[in-house]
Amino acid sequence: MVEGRLSVEAYARACLDRVAAREPVVQAWSYIDPKRVIAQARALDDAGPSGPLHGLPVGVKDVLLTRDMPTQYNSPIYEGYAPAVDAACVQTLRAAGALIFGKTQTVEFASTGRPAPTRNPRNLAHTPGGSSSGSAAAVADRHIPLALGTQTGGSMIRPASFCGVWAIKPTWNIVSTEGAKRFSTTLDTIGWFGRSAQDLRLLYDVMDPEPATVADAFELCGARIAVCRTPVWASADPATRDALSAAEQRLGAAGAMVELLELPAPFDRLNALQDVVMRGEGRSAFLSDYRTDAARLHPSIRDHVENAQGYSRAMLCEAYDIAAQCRVAFDAMAGAFDAVVTPSTIGTAPEGLAQTGALTFNAMWTLLHTPCVNVPGFTGEGGMPVGLTVTGPRFADRKVMAAAAALGAEFIR
Amino acid sequence: MVEGRLSVEAYARACLDRVAAREPVVQAWSYIDPKRVIAQARALDDAGPSGPLHGLPVGVKDVLLTRDMPTQYNSPIYEGYAPAVDAACVQTLRAAGALIFGKTQTVEFASTGRPAPTRNPRNLAHTPGGSSSGSAAAVADRHIPLALGTQTGGSMIRPASFCGVWAIKPTWNIVSTEGAKRFSTTLDTIGWFGRSAQDLRLLYDVMDPEPATVADAFELCGARIAVCRTPVWASADPATRDALSAAEQRLGAAGAMVELLELPAPFDRLNALQDVVMRGEGRSAFLSDYRTDAARLHPSIRDHVENAQGYSRAMLCEAYDIAAQCRVAFDAMAGAFDAVVTPSTIGTAPEGLAQTGALTFNAMWTLLHTPCVNVPGFTGEGGMPVGLTVTGPRFADRKVMAAAAALGAEFIR
Numbered sequence: 041m042v043e044g045r046l047s048v049e050a051y052a053r054a055c056l057d058r059v060a061a062r063e064p065v066v067q068a069w070s071y072i073d074p075k076r077v078i079a080q081a082r083a084l085d086d087a088g089p090s091g092p093l094h095g096l097p098v099g100v101k102d103v104l105l106t107r108d109m110p111t112q113y114n115s116p117i118y119e120g121y122a123p124a125v126d127a128a129c130v131q132t133l134r135a136a137g138a139l140i141f142g143k144t145q146t147v148e149f150a151s152t153g154r155p156a157p158t159r160n161p162r163n164l165a166h167t168p169g170g171s172s173s174g175s176a177a178a179v180a181d182r183h184i185p186l187a188l189g190t191q192t193g194g195s196m197i198r199p200a201s202f203c204g205v206w207a208i209k210p211t212w213n214i215v216s217t218e219g220a221k222r223f224s225t226t227l228d229t230i231g232w233f234g235r236s237a238q239d240l241r242l243l244y245d246v247m248d249p250e251p252a253t254v255a256d257a258f259e260l261c262g263a264r265i266a267v268c269r270t271p272v273w274a275s276a277d278p279a280t281r282d283a284l285s286a287a288e289q290r291l292g293a294a295g296a297m298v299e300l301l302e303l304p305a306p307f308d309r310l311n312a313l314q315d316v317v318m319r320g321e322g323r324s325a326f327l328s329d330y331r332t333d334a335a336r337l338h339p340s341i342r343d344h345v346e347n348a349q350g351y352s353r354a355m356l357c358e359a360y361d362i363a364a365q366c367r368v369a370f371d372a373m374a375g376a377f378d379a380v381v382t383p384s385t386i387g388t389a390p391e392g393l394a395q396t397g398a399l400t401f402n403a404m405w406t407l408l409h410t411p412c413v414n415v416p417g418f419t420g421e422g423g424m425p426v427g428l429t430v431t432g433p434r435f436a437d438r439k440v441m442a443a444a445a446a447l448g449a450e451f452i453r
Numbered sequence: 454m455v456e457g458r459l460s461v462e463a464y465a466r467a468c469l470d471r472v473a474a475r476e477p478v479v480q481a482w483s484y485i486d487p488k489r490v491i492a493q494a495r496a497l498d499d500a501g502p503s504g505p506l507h508g509l510p511v512g513v514k515d516v517l518l519t520r521d522m523p524t525q526y527n528s529p530i531y532e533g534y535a536p537a538v539d540a541a542c543v544q545t546l547r548a549a550g551a552l553i554f555g556k557t558q559t560v561e562f563a564s565t566g567r568p569a570p571t572r573n574p575r576n577l578a579h580t581p582g583g584s585s586s587g588s589a590a591a592v593a594d595r596h597i598p599l600a601l602g603t604q605t606g607g608s609m610i611r612p613a614s615f616c617g618v619w620a621i622k623p624t625w626n627i628v629s630t631e632g633a634k635r636f637s638t639t640l641d642t643i644g645w646f647g648r649s650a651q652d653l654r655l656l657y658d659v660m661d662p663e664p665a666t667v668a669d670a671f672e673l674c675g676a677r678i679a680v681c682r683t684p685v686w687a688s689a690d691p692a693t694r695d696a697l698s699a700a701e702q703r704l705g706a707a708g709a710m711v712e713l714l715e716l717p718a719p720f721d722r723l724n725a726l727q728d729v730v731m732r733g734e735g736r737s738a739f740l741s742d743y744r745t746d747a748a749r750l751h752p753s754i755r756d757h758v759e760n761a762q763g764y765s766r767a768m769l770c771e772a773y774d775i776a777a778q779c780r781v782a783f784d785a786m787a788g789a790f791d792a793v794v795t796p797s798t799i800g801t802a803p804e805g806l807a808q809t810g811a812l813t814f815n816a817m818w819t820l821l822h823t824p825c826v827n828v829p830g831f832t833g834e835g836g837m838p839v840g841l842t843v844t845g846p847r848f849a850d851r852k853v854m855a856a857a858a859a860l861g862a863e864f865i866r
Contacts, residue, residue, distance in 0.1 A: 136744070222541065225638065
């Protein structure tokens with residue numbers, strides 16, 4: 041992103057100018073200090089190229105610890121909280137030369153609590169989606185080229201679809217969640233938003249200790265592409281239905297072999313089981329805050345700890361075990377294709393900021409641990425964006441990104 | 454532990470006296486500040502009974518963040534590191550009124566790096582086991598009644614067996630690992646050491662959001678108890694063989710029905726698969742430190758990131774999937790019994806401090822996510838302790854503790 045002829049400081053100042061112009065209406069940031077940004081930029085200029093992300097401004101969702109900025113989780117309990125520690129993924133970014141630009145707004149604890157104040161840059165009356173609301177909006181609104189987020193239900197892919205940006209939720213646990221607020225150990229996944237598939241890949245190569253291989257290549261002409269409507273297809277709005285139809289047509293026209301992929305039982309149970317895992321593990325994740333200061337936790341988060349849903353441990357085991365069985369089955373099915381295309385969201389971003397949209401088309405993939413890339417390009421009602429997801433077997437992240445890049449070239453017109 | 458007639462301060466001072474007398478030879482602590490202990494104790498005395506652990510001194514393994522003490526991971530990189538943040542489990546202890554006594558010695562990052570300087574209190578020439586070396590030794594040597602540890606391979610149960618103390622590794626993820634140094638997301642488990650089954654249970658009831666039920670009761674007479682030699686039985690030393698034989702005899706004499714539980718294929722692969730998961734996930738866990746300061750990481754930890762074992766992602770998936778399948782199978786097998794008894798270690802603690810012993814009899818249970826309690830009581834060569842493990846299906850933690858208490862009454866003579 042940052043060419044030799046452009047100083048880190050000049051690029052950072054351009055980003056800060058954009059933030060200054062747009063932040064009053066978009067409200068993507070929970071913390072940003074222009075002086076600190078400039079100081080970091082100058083230090084990077086002085087040190088010279090230090091890594092593959094040298095000088096690249098990256099926003100950080102405010103559920104990830106940063107040693108030099110507050111981490112407030114959009115929780116009244118953590119107002120002004122600023123321990124001097126970096127989340128592992130932030131530390132990895134710094135080691136690669138990234139400029140940690142600021143903290144982005146989140147739904148409380150990236151969970152089910154109070155929403156971010158962030159607005160959708162494409163239409164300020166609409167939600168940007170959540171919980172990674174600020175990261176999606178800041179990238180969509182061109183404050184910064186890349187921003188970290190997290191997904192436990194649909195918190196990366198949904199806001200990416202609603203804001204019309206690229207995003208990747210990598211295979212579970214490729215990126216350590218150490219230093220991220222815990223919600224569900226089995227589901228929590230670090231991801232990032234970007235303005236192109238290439239930018240996603242640039243950051244991916246820093247985050248994944250496994251090097252690329254020739255198997256990561258993707259050629260659209262002749263590719264075998266599965267269209268997976270999923271067991272929740274009946275929930276899809278016209279915007280998503282139209283996008284998936286258009287995708288099928290265009291991919292076929294580009295020489296790909298497009299086939300429908302039907303998921304057998306028990307895949308139809310995965311959305312419900314994702315909820316069992318998320319809330320069942322949320323009981324443990326939020327216990328320490330509950331015991332310390334229950335009164336200032338959002339009621340929906342107290343509900344996790346108090347098990348308001350009445351999920352038993354037997355149900356949690358069943359959810360673990362069926363999910364594990366479906367992971368094996370999905371890897372085998374998806375492995376027969378070069379890419380799997382599936383909806384990212386029910387449709388376009390709903391109006392209003394109180395709700396961030398549904399995880400209907402994301403929950404299953406989070407539980408399956410598969411890499412997901414939101415590919416923007418389509419629009420629905422009012423010209424609002426809607427994306428499609430490219431996925432594949434676990435650890436096929438680079439192949440999925442390559443496929444997403446090729447598909448995006450057909451989707452974005 | 455702390456009766457109304459004994460002040461928190463008086464009890465804390467008694468513990469500090471024991472530390473003063475013994476620490477020069479045992480070296481269980483990486484950080485302890487008597488002034489801070491007394492200040493905490495007085496604050497607890499002033500506040501009055503505040504929770505079920507009121508005034509109870511608890512040691513904390515130095516891979517768990519503590520807001521008021523350094524967290525140094527036995528790593529030269531983190532010397533003096535002291536971010537003001539508590540691990541979730543430490544926060545839960547404080548909310549229950551516990552007195553956070555100090556930080557206990559650990560193998561570097563609770564992983565495969567440099568060993569703790571800690572000695573086995575039962576024979577100073579022997580290892581206490583690792584990686585929770587300091588926590589096990591401090592409890593065994595009566596510095597404190599309880600101490601937190603972690604297990605990724607055998608880091609709780611092995612040192613408990615070697616030092617002759619009680620320990621529980623609860624079902625995976627009942628206790629949030631937020632704020633613990635990450636090694637392997639699928640394996641890392643918070644546990645604790647204590648001097649009785651009752652003390653383990655006291656802390657457990659604070660840590661588990663799920664309340665106790667009548668199904669947690671255990672009656673030895675008439676109980677159906679499985680003895681599981683495991684597929685690695687050939688590795689067992691005479692001390693462990695004798696302990697398991699004695700256990701069979703005594704349990705039979707006490708009226709239990711004792712049966713051998715043979716684990717079918719593919720359980721014989723689980724030890725190897727635990728290594729694939731641990732090192733495969735360790736690549737991601739240690740990436741940020743590797744990128745920041747590889748030179749000061751122990752070579753064996755660099756090996757994780759560099760994948761010195763050459764484990765592929767396909768092998769990691771296979772390990773995940775076979776483990777998941779065995780979890781279902783083991784829960785069903787174990788559910789037919791009231792308790793499962795199995796070795797805790799190959800035998801007694803080896804001589805010397807450079808090696809902390811093998812995870813041979815622990816790796817499988819860590820991967821299976823089952824609750825494990827080390828029950829002390831037997832001895833081997835030189836009178837050194839050797840324990841046996843009581844385990845059961847996932848989430849049967851309280852039943853396992855109840856069984857362990859009853860078995861312990863037969864083992865400890």
